[in-house]
Amino acid sequence: MPQIITEENLRNLIDLLVKESKVVVGPKETGSVVLYQPLTAGSDLRLDSLPRRSAKELFFPICENILTYQRQDGKMQVTDVDRSHFPETVLIGAPPCDAASPAILDAVFSWDYNDEFYLERRRKSTIVGIACTKGDDACFCTAVGLARDTEAGSDLFLTPLKDGSYGCKAVTEKGKALVDAHAALFGEAASVDAALFVEQGTEKLDLAKIKNWLEGHFEDPLWEKIADICVGCGSCAFICPACHCFDINDEGSTEQGSRRKHWDACGFSKFTNHASGHNPRDVQNKRYRNRIMHKFKYYDDKFGKTLCTGCGRCVRACPVGIDIAEILSTINAKQD
Amino acid sequence: MNAKANKNQGSCIEPSYYQAVTKAIRTQAVQILKEGTVAGLVGYLPGRRKGTARPALITTPEEAEKLIFSPACVNNLSVYLTKSKKGVLKQGRIGIVAKGCDMRALAGLMGESQIKREDLFIIAVDCAGVYGSGAERSETVTEANIARKCLECSVHHPEGADFVAGSATDLSGLTPLEAEEMARIEALPQAERWAFWKEHFSRCIRCMACRQVCPFCYCEQCLCDKNRPQAVESSPRPAGNTAWHIVRAMHLAGRCGGCAECERVCPMDIPLNLLNRRMAKELKELYDYEAGLAPAEKGPLTQYREDDDQSFIK
Ligand code: SF4
Ligand code: SF4
Ligand code: SF4
Ligand code: SF4
Ligand code: SF4
Numbered sequence: 001m002p003q004i005i006t007e008e009n010l011r012n013l014i015d016l017l018v019k020e021s022k023v024v025v026g027p028k029e030t031g032s033v034v035l036y037q038p039l040t041a042g043s044d045l046r047l048d049s050l051p052r053r054s055a056k057e058l059f060f061p062i063c064e065n066i067l068t069y070q071r072q073d074g075k076m077q078v079t080d081v082d083r084s085h086f087p088e089t090v091l092i093g094a095p096p097c098d099a100a101s102p103a104i105l106d107a108v109f110s111w112d113y114n115d116e117f118y119l120e121r122r123r124k125s126t127i128v129g130i131a132c133t134k135g136d137d138a139c140f141c142t143a144v145g146l147a148r149d150t151e152a153g154s155d156l157f158l159t160p161l162k163d164g165s166y167g168c169k170a171v172t173e174k175g176k177a178l179v180d181a182h183a184a185l186f187g188e189a190a191s192v193d194a195a196l197f198v199e200q201g202t203e204k205l206d207l208a209k210i211k212n213w214l215e216g217h218f219e220d221p222l223w224e225k226i227a228d229i230c231v232g233c234g235s236c237a238f239i240c241p242a243c244h245c246f247d248i249n250d251e252g253s254t255e256q257g258s259r260r261k262h263w264d265a266c267g268f269s270k271f272t273n274h275a276s277g278h279n280p281r282d283v284q285n286k287r288y289r290n291r292i293m294h295k296f297k298y299y300d301d302k303f304g305k306t307l308c309t310g311c312g313r314c315v316r317a318c319p320v321g322i323d324i325a326e327i328l329s330t331i332n333a334k335q336d
Numbered sequence: 337m338n339a340k341a342n343k344n345q346g347s348c349i350e351p352s353y354y355q356a357v358t359k360a361i362r363t364q365a366v367q368i369l370k371e372g373t374v375a376g377l378v379g380y381l382p383g384r385r386k387g388t389a390r391p392a393l394i395t396t397p398e399e400a401e402k403l404i405f406s407p408a409c410v411n412n413l414s415v416y417l418t419k420s421k422k423g424v425l426k427q428g429r430i431g432i433v434a435k436g437c438d439m440r441a442l443a444g445l446m447g448e449s450q451i452k453r454e455d456l457f458i459i460a461v462d463c464a465g466v467y468g469s470g471a472e473r474s475e476t477v478t479e480a481n482i483a484r485k486c487l488e489c490s491v492h493h494p495e496g497a498d499f500v501a502g503s504a505t506d507l508s509g510l511t512p513l514e515a516e517e518m519a520r521i522e523a524l525p526q527a528e529r530w531a532f533w534k535e536h537f538s539r540c541i542r543c544m545a546c547r548q549v550c551p552f553c554y555c556e557q558c559l560c561d562k563n564r565p566q567a568v569e570s571s572p573r574p575a576g577n578t579a580w581h582i583v584r585a586m587h588l589a590g591r592c593g594g595c596a597e598c599e600r601v602c603p604m605d606i607p608l609n610l611l612n613r614r615m616a617k618e619l620k621e622l623y624d625y626e627a628g629l630a631p632a633e634k635g636p637l638t639q640y641r642e643d644d645d646q647s648f649i650k
Contacts, residue, residue: 031535234541238603239543251566260571262542317545325384
């Protein structure tokens with residue numbers, strides 16, 4: 001028998017988890033925008049719009065201290081951040097384009113170096129994904145190999161049903177543990193009739209073909225054509241579930257302060273500025289090329305994964321209307 | 337098309353008006369490119385998604401045939417004439433499509449010796465308004481989906497251009513939401529005002545989109561990118577965010593043309609134009625100065641005079 005949870009019980013589950021001192025994060029109204037934020041109660045959960053920023057910030061915060069320093073009696077005292085205090089966290093309500101991203105990012109954060117800040121948060125988190133019923137003309141998850149009902153990356157996966165409840169599938173042990181611990185909230189349904197989804201208009205992309213083209217076109221007029229209008233802000237990278245570049249800065253005074261890890265973006269003109277003053281990506285088209293290369297070639301070369309989930313956030317947010325889906329389909333259509 | 341036919345109040349501007357403007361822009365752009373009057377032109381092309389548009393750098397008459405003007409033409413294209421985009425357009429005289437509110441930026445940039453009038457060919461748009469953030473991209477512009485700046489626009493009949501596309505539109509009688517919001521915030525006790533901005537600044541992710549689209553943020557070395565020594569904390573935390581917003585507002589006081597691009601592009605919906613407008617009000621009260629369409633003079637905060645009041649220096 002398929003398992004279900006009613007909308008009311010989903011909210012009760014959040015209330016219960018909060019009572020158990022777990023941190024529950026989900027889409028929540030914050031000012032005029034919906035963001036992934038800690039929920040104080042089940043009633044906070046908003047499932048009708050894609051949060052403006054992706055769920056990556058749960059594991060890879062916008063900004064975090066990685067150590068603090070203090071000068072005492074002329075001696076510098078350096079203190080590491082105690083990562084054992086990172087809380088057990090349940091992420092609820094991430095659509096496939098967000099739920100899939102941590103699993104993609106695990107590769108880069110545990111490659112030549114284990115980023116324990118990221119990895120410890122991953123260990124302590126459970127992701128409750130939800131099949132998407134929304135889709136707009138900026139979305140293209142289906143074009144990059146995901147789908148409205150992709151379970152990859154979720155520990156527990158919910159499917160909105162026509163009767164307003166959710167079908168539940170434990171995808172991993174973590175997901176099963178979550179269900180088992182709150183079994184009373186879950187019920188069994190005779191059949192599950194999934195709610196409808198508005199189909200996306202984008203055609204399927206041949207990612208292997210695109211990668212192949214990128215391999216041979218490091219120098220191509222296309223990059224200038226696109227990047228001529230790019231203003232080099234970080235919008236597209238910062239709100240992307242897959243972008244993961246960061247900078248490390250020491251901030252504070254000579255007496256005390258913190259070393260901080262915070263988001264950075266390859267679109268910034270100073271991103272690759274060397275101490276010598278030389279900047280290998282000195283113009284915008286080289287920077288935008290890197291964005292596409294990183295997502296659709298380099299990451300695949302290294303980790304066998306594509307660094308884009310087709311969420312469409314960058315398409316919606318780009319101040320000058322640069323549309324990654326359009327660029328990919330242009331490349332996809334190229335014969336040489 | 338006469339003025340009354342284009343009246344926006346209560347109803348909407350008809351799509352046919354934008355089509356007429358589009359046609360006029362195309363004809364003019366093709367002509368000046370063919371004649372060699374300009375080496376290139378900054379205008380708008382349609383985007384892939386329904387009801388969208390994006391900036392484009394046009395160098396051939398064939399491309400110019402595809403130019404559009406629609407309610408989605410929100411960008412202030414003058415940013416492409418500044419130092420920060422240097423080298424993007426071929427040298428020579430440059431054409432630019434400019435709405436009235438964008439022309440204030442052109443005037444300001446001329447006043448700051450960043451561009452020369454004779455190097456420009458301005459195709460101005462007698463503007464009937466553009467979509468606001470998050471607007472339903474329907475066929476028409478209505479009071480419900482128009483940008484907030486357009487609700488109180490005073491420059492939709494631009495003057496001083498080389499060519500004007502479209503004829504007199506009437507945007508009168510709209511509710512000035514932005515002015516109302518500013519009045520509301522000004523009336524709040526200081527602590528509440530501070531809480532308002534604190535909440536907004538807390539969402540800032542320091543993506544710098546607001547800086548990158550601003551025509552007046554053309555400094556090659558921004559104070560906020562400086563890290564040896566670090567002038568403003570670059571990490572997105574309360575201290576650095578507040579400092580960034582103060583720096584931004586102060587550096588633009590008396591220079592900001594009011595295009596509201598900074599606010600439009602903010603992915604975190606931070607109402608930056610309220611700060612800009614507050615600074616503009618300050619400049620008006622203190623120096624009787626307003627950013628306008630006349631490029632002649634320098635702004636009060638960007639010039640030095642022997643007889644400047646020095647009494648505040650202790
Ligand atoms: S590149 Fe754009 S569409 Fe792809 S995951 Fe990032 S924000 Fe989403
Ligand atoms: S959001 Fe757009 S303008 Fe900004 S860096 Fe990305 S592509 Fe360029
Ligand atoms: S402010 Fe005026 S000129 Fe600018 S877009 Fe709105 S109506 Fe047009
Ligand atoms: S655009 Fe918005 S989020 Fe980005 S730096 Fe400016 S105020 Fe902050
Ligand atoms: S500060 Fe904002 S409103 Fe003023 S000119 Fe710059 S982008 Fe336009």
